[in-house]
Amino acid sequence: MATAHHDEHPAGIMRWLTSTNHKDIGTLYLVFALIMLFVGGTMALVIRAELFQPGLQIVQPHFFNQMTTMHALVMIFGAVMPAFTGFANWQIPLMIGAPDMALPRLNNWSFWLLPFAFTLLLSTLFIPSGGPAGGWTLYPPLSAQGGMGTDFTILAIHMMGISSVLGAINVIATILNMRAPGMTLLKMPLFVWTWLITAFLLLAAMPVLAGAVTMLLTDRHFGTHFFDASGGGDPVMFQHVFWFFGHPEVYILILPAFGITSQIIPTFARKPLFGYESMVYATASIAFLSFIVWAHHMFTVGMPLAGELFFMYSTMMIAVPTGVKVFNWAATMWKGSMTFETPMLFSIAFVMLFTIGGFSGLMLAIAPADFQYQDTYFVVAHFHYVLVSGAIFAIIAGAYFWLPKWTGHMYNETLGKWHFWLSVIGFNLAFFPQHFLGLAGMPRRIPDYALQFTEFNQWSTVGAFLFGFSQLLFVAVVVQTVRGGKKAEAKVWEGAEGLEWTVPSPPPYHTFATPPRIK
Amino acid sequence: MPMKQLPETQRRAIVRTAVTLALIAFALFVYTLWRGMR
Numbered sequence: 420m421a422t423a424h425h426d427e428h429p430a431g432i433m434r435w436l437t438s439t440n441h442k443d444i445g446t447l448y449l450v451f452a453l454i455m456l457f458v459g460g461t462m463a464l465v466i467r468a469e470l471f472q473p474g475l476q477i478v479q480p481h482f483f484n485q486m487t488t489m490h491a492l493v494m495i496f497g498a499v500m501p502a503f504t505g506f507a508n509w510q511i512p513l514m515i516g517a518p519d520m521a522l523p524r525l526n527n528w529s530f531w532l533l534p535f536a537f538t539l540l541l542s543t544l545f546i547p548s549g550g551p552a553g554g555w556t557l558y559p560p561l562s563a564q565g566g567m568g569t570d571f572t573i574l575a576i577h578m579m580g581i582s583s584v585l586g587a588i589n590v591i592a593t594i595l596n597m598r599a600p601g602m603t604l605l606k607m608p609l610f611v612w613t614w615l616i617t618a619f620l621l622l623a624a625m626p627v628l629a630g631a632v633t634m635l636l637t638d639r640h641f642g643t644h645f646f647d648a649s650g651g652g653d654p655v656m657f658q659h660v661f662w663f664f665g666h667p668e669v670y671i672l673i674l675p676a677f678g679i680t681s682q683i684i685p686t687f688a689r690k691p692l693f694g695y696e697s698m699v700y701a702t703a704s705i706a707f708l709s710f711i712v713w714a715h716h717m718f719t720v721g722m723p724l725a726g727e728l729f730f731m732y733s734t735m736m737i738a739v740p741t742g743v744k745v746f747n748w749a750a751t752m753w754k755g756s757m758t759f760e761t762p763m764l765f766s767i768a769f770v771m772l773f774t775i776g777g778f779s780g781l782m783l784a785i786a787p788a789d790f791q792y793q794d795t796y797f798v799v800a801h802f803h804y805v806l807v808s809g810a811i812f813a814i815i816a817g818a819y820f821w822l823p824k825w826t827g828h829m830y831n832e833t834l835g836k837w838h839f840w841l842s843v844i845g846f847n848l849a850f851f852p853q854h855f856l857g858l859a860g861m862p863r864r865i866p867d868y869a870l871q872f873t874e875f876n877q878w879s880t881v882g883a884f885l886f887g888f889s890q891l892l893f894v895a896v897v898v899q900t901v902r903g904g905k906k907a908e909a910k911v912w913e914g915a916e917g918l919e920w921t922v923p924s925p926p927p928y929h930t931f932a933t934p935p936r937i938k
Numbered sequence: 939m940p941m942k943q944l945p946e947t948q949r950r951a952i953v954r955t956a957v958t959l960a961l962i963a964f965a966l967f968v969y970t971l972w973r974g975m976r
Contacts, residue, residue, distance in 0.1 A: 521952045584963045592955040596948060626963045630970025645974050660970060932942055
């Protein structure tokens with residue numbers, strides 16, 4: 420809880436190791452996420468380099484499988500989730516007029532679990548049996564047979580899970596107990612709302628993943644047979660338990676992105692968000708539905724027809740609240756006095772490209788069609804449209820949006836626009852052809868492919884390298900902005916609304932020691 | 939300027955929220971294992 424401490428803080432490394440300040444911890448999360456983005460991105464480029472041509476050129480199949488598995492784990496748990504937690508740490512107290520997170524010491528521990536978890540996970544690449552190679556979903560029997568890397572991964576997942584659950588508890592405790600007087604729930608900025616709902620998803624989903632991997636661990640080492648068919652267990656049960664976590668996880672990765680977009684679009688359209696309350700209810704509906712759709716990931720395991728139909732229709736229902744959101748963003752822009760600074764460009768791209776990912780998701784939801792698409796590159800194209808042009812574009816948009824507030828300097832708009840256009844072109848070049856590859860039958864997670872898939876794979880690899888290397892521009896912009904530049908005002912953007920724009924840029928080490936009064 | 943201590947009622951409310959949520963999370967973990975054993 421926020422205890423008495425002073426503006427002075429330890430200097431050097433101790434500031435970061437022992438910090439209980441939400442701004443410092445937010446920065447730690449964001450820097451960690453950026454590093455992990457490049458670690459996971461390098462793995463992606465290894466995958467794409469190998470797939471540039473048919474046949475085996477660069478890496479052995481076992482290493483290729485480790486790359487696909489680790490790329491997913493690093494991007495999901497190391498890049499996207501910590502980035503959103505970084506935004507939450509920086510922004511939630513500033514947006515609700517609180518002096519800090521409710522549990523600052525717990526906040527410190529939540530972050531510092533992560534570097535150790537990822538050191539453990541990444542170290543598996545250097546042990547004799549190699550890293551986990553059975554896909555990030557860790558399906559048995561493959562994961563039950565893997566080497567010691569799988570055990571390291573299970574322990575790393577436990578640590579990430581504890582970090583996430585503690586972070587979620589902190590977010591909920593902060594939002595429910597530390598809002599400034601007068602800030603009723605329906606006056607909260609939408610980013611805060613989406614994070615409140617995300618935190619409940621984390622709280623409900625992560626313990627289930629912990630249960631699944633604990634059972635996997637006891638199957639591997641302690642003689643249990645939860646998922647071992649020869650001992651009376653059921654490998655399909657793992658899939659059910661895993662996806663009961665896994666589908667809410669998808670929304671954990673996207674709801675805060677909705678929140679960021681809902682802050683940015685009204686700012687640059689210079690209009691209030693269209694349908695604020697419907698946005699809140701749509702977010703809550705998506706969260707609820709996320710718990711009753713999990714088996715659409717496993718249509719081909721042989722479910723009863725009634726099960727297939729239930730999960731097909733419940734999945735399709737998610738399009739309704741998601742459609743409400745897309746409609747509201749479009750309606751916010753309608754007849755707005757719009758300008759197109761870098762955060763707005765990334766947000767508009769988010770809305771359009773995420774919607775493409777949503778439509779391919781609807782195609783995958785159709786159970787009989789999914790029998791064709793299952794485990795093909797169509798699925799890979801779908802979830803990269805949702806997670807890269809969805810989650811990561813929103814993260815980048817949010818970084819450009821709030822960077823002047825955090826650092827006190829304006830970023831270089833020209834470089835930002837270059838970054839945007841190279842990212843959009845690179846991204847679409849990398850992932851749009853993968854739809855065609857999937858529809859033509861190219862399987863995912865295989866280092867080799869039939870000759871007829873060559874051309875689309877080559878386009879995809881060129882796009883992936885363009886997208887990957889253009890992220891170096893983002894690093895250049897961030898470093899440049901942190902080091903100096905034109906001074907940013909308290910209200911950085913003309914159309915910005917909210918408490919965070921009432922404090923100076925950069926904000927003092929402690930803000931809202933006396934809570935503001937909201938009318 | 940030194941940070942002010944939160945009022946005691948608010949401190950208690952925060953702890954109550956956090957402990958309740960932690961118990962829910964732990965219960966879900968145990969429930970998952972229990973369902974796995976059935």
